[in-house]
Amino acid sequence: xxxxxxxxxxxxxxxxxxxxxxxxxxxxxxxxxxxxxxxxxxxxxxxxxxxxxxxxxxxxxxxxxxxxxxxxxxxxxxxxxxxxxxxxxxxxxxxxxxxxxxxxxxxxxxxxxxxxxxxxxxxxxxxxxxxxxxxxxxxxxxxxxxxxxxxxxxxxxxxxxxxxxxxxxxxxxxxxxxxxxxxxxxxxxxxxxxxxxxxxxxxxxxxxxxxxxxxxxxxxxxxxxxxxxxxxxxxxxxxxxxxxxxxxxxxxxxxxxxxxxxxxxxxxxxxxxxxxxxxxxxxxxxxxxxxxxxx
Amino acid sequence: xxxxxxxxxxxxxxxxxxxxxxxxxxxxxxxxxxxxxxxxxxxxxxxxxxxxxxxxxxxxxxxxxxxxxxxxxxxxxxxxxxxxxxxxxxxxxxxxxxxxxxxxxxxxxxxxxxxxxxxxxxxxxxxxxxxxxxxxxxxxxxxxxxxxxxxxxxxxxxxxxxxxxxxxxxxxxxxxxxxxxxxxxxxxxxxxxxxxxxxxxxxxxxxxxxxxxxxxxxxxxxxxxxxxxxxxxxxxxxxxxxxxxxxxxxxxxxxxxxxxxxxxxxxxxxxxxxxxxxxxxxxxxxxxxxxxxxx
DNA sequence: TCAACTATGCAACAAATGTTTCATGGCCGG
DNA sequence: CCGGCCATGAAACATTTGTTGCATAGTTGA
Numbered sequence: 001x002x003x004x005x006x007x008x009x010x011x012x013x014x015x016x017x018x019x020x021x022x023x024x025x026x027x028x029x030x031x032x033x034x035x036x037x038x039x040x041x042x043x044x045x046x047x048x049x050x051x052x053x054x055x056x057x058x059x060x061x062x063x064x065x066x067x068x069x070x071x072x073x074x075x076x077x078x079x080x081x082x083x084x085x086x087x088x089x090x091x092x093x094x095x096x097x098x099x100x101x102x103x104x105x106x107x108x109x110x111x112x113x114x115x116x117x118x119x120x121x122x123x124x125x126x127x128x129x130x131x132x133x134x135x136x137x138x139x140x141x142x143x144x145x146x147x148x149x150x151x152x153x154x155x156x157x158x159x160x161x162x163x164x165x166x167x168x169x170x171x172x173x174x175x176x177x178x179x180x181x182x183x184x185x186x187x188x189x190x191x192x193x194x195x196x197x198x199x200x201x202x203x204x205x206x207x208x209x210x211x212x213x214x215x216x217x218x219x220x221x222x223x224x225x226x227x228x229x230x231x232x233x234x235x236x237x238x239x240x241x242x243x244x245x246x247x248x249x250x251x252x253x254x255x256x257x258x259x260x261x262x263x264x265x266x267x268x269x270x271x272x273x274x275x276x277x278x279x280x281x282x283x284x285x286x287x288x289x290x291x292x293x294x295x
Numbered sequence: 296x297x298x299x300x301x302x303x304x305x306x307x308x309x310x311x312x313x314x315x316x317x318x319x320x321x322x323x324x325x326x327x328x329x330x331x332x333x334x335x336x337x338x339x340x341x342x343x344x345x346x347x348x349x350x351x352x353x354x355x356x357x358x359x360x361x362x363x364x365x366x367x368x369x370x371x372x373x374x375x376x377x378x379x380x381x382x383x384x385x386x387x388x389x390x391x392x393x394x395x396x397x398x399x400x401x402x403x404x405x406x407x408x409x410x411x412x413x414x415x416x417x418x419x420x421x422x423x424x425x426x427x428x429x430x431x432x433x434x435x436x437x438x439x440x441x442x443x444x445x446x447x448x449x450x451x452x453x454x455x456x457x458x459x460x461x462x463x464x465x466x467x468x469x470x471x472x473x474x475x476x477x478x479x480x481x482x483x484x485x486x487x488x489x490x491x492x493x494x495x496x497x498x499x500x501x502x503x504x505x506x507x508x509x510x511x512x513x514x515x516x517x518x519x520x521x522x523x524x525x526x527x528x529x530x531x532x533x534x535x536x537x538x539x540x541x542x543x544x545x546x547x548x549x550x551x552x553x554x555x556x557x558x559x560x561x562x563x564x565x566x567x568x569x570x571x572x573x574x575x576x577x578x579x580x581x582x583x584x585x586x587x588x589x590x
Numbered sequence: 591t592c593a594a595c596t597a598t599g600c601a602a603c604a605a606a607t608g609t610t611t612c613a614t615g616g617c618c619g620g
Numbered sequence: 621c622c623g624g625c626c627a628t629g630a631a632a633c634a635t636t637t638g639t640t641g642c643a644t645a646g647t648t649g650a
Contacts, residue, residue, distance in 0.1 A: 026627055045339055045377045048608060058629055063609060074608065082340045107429070107562070111422035111555045118551060119414040127406035129307040134402070153452035153550075160445050161543055200586050212318060225310040226333035228586060232318040236311040248456055248558065255448075255550045256413060260406045263543065267402070321597055343638060353599055358639060369638060 014080040015040060017069055025068055032061045036081075044082045048074055118252045121240035125257060133219045133235040134264035137162075140191035140217060146173035146207035147195035154195045154221070154254045161262035164280050165273040173207055183207060188215035194233075195258075197223035197241040197249050204229050221257055223249070237261070309375040310335060312364055320363055327356045331376075339377045343369055413547045416535035420552060428514050428530040429559035432457075435486035435512060441468035441502035442490035449490045449516070449549045456557035459575050460568040468502050478502060483510035489528075490553075492518035492536040492544050499524050516552055518544070532556070 015037060022033050035055040036043045043051060052059040066077035137143055143162060147155025155172060162170040173183075173192070183206060186192055192211035196204040208229035211218045220233035223241035230236045239253025266273050310332060317328050330350040331338045338346060347354040361372035432438055438457060442450025450467060457465040468478075468487070478501060481487055487506035491499040503524035506513045515528040518536035525531045534548025561568050 028628065041382060047606080049606080059608080060610085060629075064627095087336055107426045107559050108422045111425055111559065114555055114558075115417050115420055115422065115551060119417040122410050122414040122417070122547075125410055126308060127403045127410065129311065130406055131402045132307050150452060150455050153448040153455065156451060157445060157448035157546060160448065164543075202586055205586050220314070224333065225314055225335065226329060230314040230332075231329075233311070233314050236308070236314045238310075248459075248554065250554055251452060252417075252547060252551045252554065256410060256547045259543065259545055259547065260409055263409075264402050264406065323598065342636080344636080354637095355599075355639080359598095 013084050014069075014077065015084065021069055025065075028057065028061055029065050029068060031055070032057050032065050036062075036065070040081055040085070044078055044085055114250075117242070118240075118250055121242075121250075121253050122256050125239055125253065126237070127260075129235060129237050130257060130261050131264055133237060134261055134268060136217050136219060136235060137191050137193075137261070137265045138268040140189065141169065142187070142190040143170045144173050144186065144190065144192040144207075144211070144216075145170070145195075146192065146204055148174070148201045148203045150248065150251060151195040151197070151201075151204070151254065154251060154258050155193075157255065158193060158195075158258045158262060161259070162265065165266055165269055165276040167276070167280065174203060183210035186211050186214035186216045190214075191217040191219060193219045193221065194229045195221040195254055196227060196229050197254075198227070200228050208233065221254055223253075308379050309364075309372065310379065316364055320360075323352065323356055324360050324363060326350070327352050327360050331357075331360070335376055335380070339373055339380055409545075412537070413535075413545055416537070416545075416548050417551050420534055420548065421532070422555070424530060424532050425552060425556050426559055428532060429556055429563060431512050431514060431530060432486050432488075432556070432560045433563040435484065436464065437482070437485040438465045439468050439481065439485065439487040439502075439506070439511075440465070440490075441487065441499055443469070443496040443498045445543065445546060446490040446492070446496075446499070446549065449546060449553050450488075452550065453488060453490075453553045453557060456554070457560065460561055460564055460571040462571070462575070469498060478505035481506050481509035481511045485509075486512040486514060488514045488516065489524040490516040490549055491522060491524050492549075493522070495523050503528065516549055518548075 018033055018037055022030055022037075025033060032055060035051070035057070039051070039054075042054075048062045049059050052062065062074045066072075066074045069077060071077045071080070143166070145155045145159045145162075147153075147158075159170060159172045192207065194204050194208045194211070205228045208218060208220060208231070212232035217235075218233040219235045219237070220227065220230040221237045221239070222230050223239060224230070225236060225238065237257050239257055241249040241251070241253060266277070269276075313328055313332055317325055317332075320328060327350060330346070330352070334346075334349075337349075343357045344354050347357060358369045361367075361369045364372060366372040366375070438461070440450045440454050440457075442448075442453075454465060454467045487502065489499050489503045489506070500523045503513060503515060503526070507527035512530075513524075513528040514530040514532070515522065515525040516532045516534070517525050518534060519525070520531060520533065532552050534552055536544040536546070536548065561572070564571075
């Protein structure tokens with residue numbers, strides 16, 4: 001057996017354990033170890049034999065590697081890798097903003113961290129889904145946009161941009177007041193865009209249900225596939241709203257989705273959309289909504 | 296109306312397929328489907344029986360769910376989820392956006408390029424400036440927020456978030472209509488936030504001038520230090536609105552500034568701000584604005 | 591009310607999984 | 621040169637996996 005227990009490895013991450021132990025391993029195990037380090041996502045999702053085939057190694061080597069690292073078997077190593085990869089380690093966040101007393105630059109550091117996280121979140125948005133949703137908007141006879149509370153800002157942006165080139169066919173849901181949601185007005189052949197994140201407002205969920213019930217095309221912009229407004233949606237556009245503690249959820253991702261959605265819908269509109277946009281712009285310029293731009 | 300042939304699933308993401316199909320599924324399958332949607336990471340890594348135990352459902356339900364979605368079995372559904380989650384799909388950027396006339400995926404490439412550019416733009420935002428501006432908001436007796444046209448969405452978000460903990464002291468400029476801009480109401484000791492980018496709307500420039508003239512603290516959120524509303528501003532918060540050709544300027548950066556601005560102002564507000572926020576939240580919960588969140 | 595139907599849980603099934611054992615082949619010290 | 625040692629690959633193992641058939645409970649429509 002492996003004899004002397006060389007335990008007490010770096011507890012930080014199974015991957016770092018692997019790397020540090022790598023040089024002291026037999027040749028073949030190094031090979032396999034490097035493969036695991038380079039393909040850790042596949043290591044967590046695919047089967048041992050699968051990996052072995054792709055790495056050109058023996059299945060048993062994986063078991064042996066795990067044991068050499070101090071695990072009881074490949075299953076346990078994989079479990080460790082899986083946990084290390086788990087997204088949104090939501091656990092120890094409650095203490096976060098609390099702990100440090102307001103240091104001189106703690107705010108600055110926090111803002112920077114937040115911005116960086118949001119930038120990373122943007123790259124995870126699915127462009128293909130946005131393009132698909134834009135096609136649906138393009139073919140819709142009429143477009144409704146529903147967003148409430150803080151999401152209303154996103155709804156209004158979308159409403160504003162779409163109206164630039166389809167003024168007669170785009171409308172905000174609940175424009176007349178909180179009690180009049182127009183929910184009965186949805187029809188098949190129309191599209192309803194609902195924007196929301198947890199905690200989900202009642203109005204947004206009702207809008208989504210009504211849209212689905214009416215047979216309209218439902219496009220949900222939400223923070224989770226488990227969001228109530230995503231149920232029955234024909235298109236689900238996901239973003240990350242993960243909030244810092246005590247802070248409000250982030251809308252950056254939602255905005256970052258709404259804008260290309262409008263843009264692609266516009267480009268699908270072709271010449272006629274361009275014509276409408278020019279008309280709108282001309283009208284705004286005529287009433288001197290803009291100041292002269294600097295050269 | 297709930298179409299018989301409403302299939303034709305969205306091929307972009309297995310999770311969207313799941314969401315779309317959810318309402319038309321049998322009760323128990325919905326339950327399981329929601330569980331998968333809410334725990335898609337576990338769905339890709341753990342075993343069917345494991346998930347069943349945690350979801351309190353029958354293992355067979357997972358197989359049946361997969362088949363109901365058009366997959367040949369759970370294995371295939373899981374494979375799809377796994378692929379959708381695979382990191383670093385960032386690779387196919389080489390084909391970029393330039394040359395091709397509307398190819399099949401030129402939109403997708405364009406959206407990806409845009410998102411990446413915006414992510415890069417976020418990291419260039421000055422956190423220190425935001426923190427400074429937040430201090431100014433904190434000490435202001437009253438806060439006005441001005442944003443017009445597409446920038447109105449940003450203004451409304453800021454207005455909404457600040458009002459959560461300072462409801463009596465925050466107000467949108469021009470809430471009553473385009474001709475009534477409240478510009479005469481600004482006073483020294485108050486703060487005015489003006490949001491805008493090129494081309495600059497007349498109303499926003501007028502707001503900024505009025506604020507400066509009245510001796511109020513002027514905070515400009517703009518795309519350039521040369522923006523008219525930045526003239527005479529006490530705080531200038533810059534973001535990149537660089538538009539793709541033919542598209543609208545981007546507001547992602549402005550939103551990314553507005554949110555931490557509100558958040559830091561909140562944290563400066565200390566105990567009293569927290570108290571007001573709790574009150575507001577309690578009121579919203581009491582009028583059942585929210586649906587119950589999933590546990 | 592009854593029959594046809596679907597949805598659901600249970601249990602048995604074949605296939606695939608991770609592990610272990612064993613035989614082989616290369617390496618070093620005596 | 622040889623005997624012990626370890627690394628390595630192949631095959632056999634028990635377990636667990638995903639699946640399917642069946643009986644029951646629940647629902648729908650005539």
